[in-house]
Amino acid sequence: CCLILFPLILCAGIGGLQIAINRAVKRDTTPLNCNCSNAVVPANTTGGPACPEGCPQPRAPKWPPVVHIPPSATSRFGRGPPGASCGAQGSCAATFLVTGANQSFVGSAMGNMIPVHDASVNVSADDISALADFVLADYSGYSGSPLVDTFLQNKCTPNLTLSYSFVDGNETGTQDVDCTEGLMLWRDSSWLISDDLYSGYTNRSNEFAAAYDFLSSDQGNFNLIISYNSTYEFDAYDGLPIPVFQFFGGNKPRLLEVPRLTNMASNAYLRLIGNGLKISFDFVKEMPRAGRSWSTYDLTSIIGPLPYVLTIQLLFPVILTNIVYEKQKKLRIMMKMHGLGDLPYWTISYCYFILLSMLYLLSFMVFGTVFGFTFFRLNSYGVQFVFYFAYMSLQISFAFLMATCFSNVRTAAVIGYFYVFGSGLIADYFFKPYIEDIFISSMYASSSL
Numbered sequence: 001c002c003l004i005l006f007p008l009i010l011c012a013g014i015g016g017l018q019i020a021i022n023r024a025v026k027r028d029t030t031p032l033n034c035n036c037s038n039a040v041v042p043a044n045t046t047g048g049p050a051c052p053e054g055c056p057q058p059r060a061p062k063w064p065p066v067v068h069i070p071p072s073a074t075s076r077f078g079r080g081p082p083g084a085s086c087g088a089q090g091s092c093a094a095t096f097l098v099t100g101a102n103q104s105f106v107g108s109a110m111g112n113m114i115p116v117h118d119a120s121v122n123v124s125a126d127d128i129s130a131l132a133d134f135v136l137a138d139y140s141g142y143s144g145s146p147l148v149d150t151f152l153q154n155k156c157t158p159n160l161t162l163s164y165s166f167v168d169g170n171e172t173g174t175q176d177v178d179c180t181e182g183l184m185l186w187r188d189s190s191w192l193i194s195d196d197l198y199s200g201y202t203n204r205s206n207e208f209a210a211a212y213d214f215l216s217s218d219q220g221n222f223n224l225i226i227s228y229n230s231t232y233e234f235d236a237y238d239g240l241p242i243p244v245f246q247f248f249g250g251n252k253p254r255l256l257e258v259p260r261l262t263n264m265a266s267n268a269y270l271r272l273i274g275n276g277l278k279i280s281f282d283f284v285k286e287m288p289r290a291g292r293s294w295s296t297y298d299l300t301s302i303i304g305p306l307p308y309v310l311t312i313q314l315l316f317p318v319i320l321t322n323i324v325y326e327k328q329k330k331l332r333i334m335m336k337m338h339g340l341g342d343l344p345y346w347t348i349s350y351c352y353f354i355l356l357s358m359l360y361l362l363s364f365m366v367f368g369t370v371f372g373f374t375f376f377r378l379n380s381y382g383v384q385f386v387f388y389f390a391y392m393s394l395q396i397s398f399a400f401l402m403a404t405c406f407s408n409v410r411t412a413a414v415i416g417y418f419y420v421f422g423s424g425l426i427a428d429y430f431f432k433p434y435i436e437d438i439f440i441s442s443m444y445a446s447s448s449l
Contacts, residue, residue, distance in 0.1 A: 003318065003356070007364035010311060015371030018299040034291065041167060046128040046283075050169030056291040061167075062283035064131040065260040066148050069094040069180075070207035070229070071139040093181035094137060094152060097193045097227075100214030103186070105272070109214065110184040112268035114152050117160070125165035125172055132280045134162060135264060137180065137209075147175055152182035182209075190225075197227060210261050222269050226261050259284075300373045308375065309424045312388075315360060316395055317416030319353050323403035324412040350396055357392040 034055035041048050041059075048061030096113070100106035115133050123130045135152040151162050156179035163176045187193045193211045200207045207229070215223040263281040270277040326332050335345060365384065368376040376384070406412040 003315075004359050004363050006314070007311065007360070008367050010307070011364070011367040011371045011373065014299060014303070014307070014373075018372070021299065036169060037291075042126050044126055044128050045167050046123075046125050046131065046164065047167035053292050056289065058288045060286040060288055062128055062285045063166075064128060064134075064136050064148070064164075065263070065281050065284050066136040066138050066257055067094075067152070067209065067260045067264075068228075068257040069137045069139060069150075069152075069209040093183040094209045095183045095185060096209050097187050097196060097211040098184050098214070099187045099190055099193055099212070101216045102214070102218050105218050106214045107186070108272055109217075109265070109268040110186070111154070112271040113184060113264050114154050114182045116154060117162075118157065120159070120161045121163070123162070123164035125167050129280065129282050131164060132282050135182065135260070136177070148177055150177050150180040153179050154182060154184075156181050193227065197229075201229065201231075212265055214265075217269070219273070222266075224262075224265055226258065226265070228256060228258055228261060230256060298374055300375060304428070306424055306428045309427065310420060311364060312361070312391070313395070313420040313424060315353075315357055315392070316399055316420055317413055319396055319399035320402055320406075320416045321409050321413050322353075323349070323400065324406045325409050327403065328407060328409055346400070349400075353396045353399075354389075354392060357396070358389065361388045361392070 032052060032054045034051065036049045036051040037056050037058060039049040039059075046062065046064065048059060049057065050061065051057040098106060098110050114135050117134070121130075121134075136148045136150075137152055138149045153160065160179040161176055162179075163174060165172060165174050187196065190213050193213065197208060197211060210229075211227040213225040213227070215225065217223050260281060263279060267278045270279065332345070365376050365381070402416075403412070406415070
């Protein structure tokens, strides 16, 4: 009974702390105006409704896709943001490295990567498809904003600009961007590209926007590898290593804007084939979201999954010590002497421990739901039951296996509890980053088509 009621102590402690925090911290309870959730905008509009996070947003705004270019101030190829010192002639360019087995074919594709525009263009807010003909770029990384920094051209003419309108909630704005030269540089091999990419990242004064390896591409075959700087995802560009930013809370990922790089190469290939073929990349948008209540703190979401893991694993030492106790006190031998075979013994033990485990978890789910744990409320109870049953069966089997390694209850108990807390902490703080792919072994990652 004490074991089954243990979740009551845990849930009461966390639930009571959450109630105390909600009473101590006064939140703004003014009702939100969520009329934006019902706003209707034309399908081809740039932008869309802007709802506060407390309101549901069933239709996310649409924004034009962009390419991320490095914010280098100077380089030997003359790259950098507009207004920076970009060499003796003061010309700034975003540099792309290109290679491939068929140099003549790849050279033709390089000339088609960036659409040519000879005159300034004004695009209205209800024509987002028109922006698909421009390679828009930014320096800071996409953050769901309608504002971009520049657009790319093979050669910029004086006073060449792009002006486009967008809808942001109830307001209509206009963004004017200047032209930046997009420079395609040929390299004889992928080894040379890799050397330039890594040395450019290390020196910070010679970074590249991306690199393309067309491999064996020709008129009837399209193979492509795109190299891009994946460290932009976690602000590592600012000069500090990723773990430092992780420790100080700077771990919110940004989009790496790779799809537009892929679209540039695909359209360049289609233009060589002819017949006016192209893939129009009109917009990107976020997923629709539900409204989020800010009237109370959700402590269970803040503390993370570790308490759940430890609570469920606490049954492992209990099962392990029970089996070892029977072995230490020779109870198992006495049972065999009285005619109890191995199969009935392990079957009875499994049924007892699985019943105890399910009662324990049922208690955890019931008390967790009563005290408002969102983890239990927002997930299907049927799915949870199947998961818990499978996990507990595996945990019982593992305890049966580990019982063969111990002959003393105290030793088994110590090792069992060390395993519970050690595995939980290692899983949350060591293995989790690798599973979620936060750290990438190389500075530049590749995407293949």
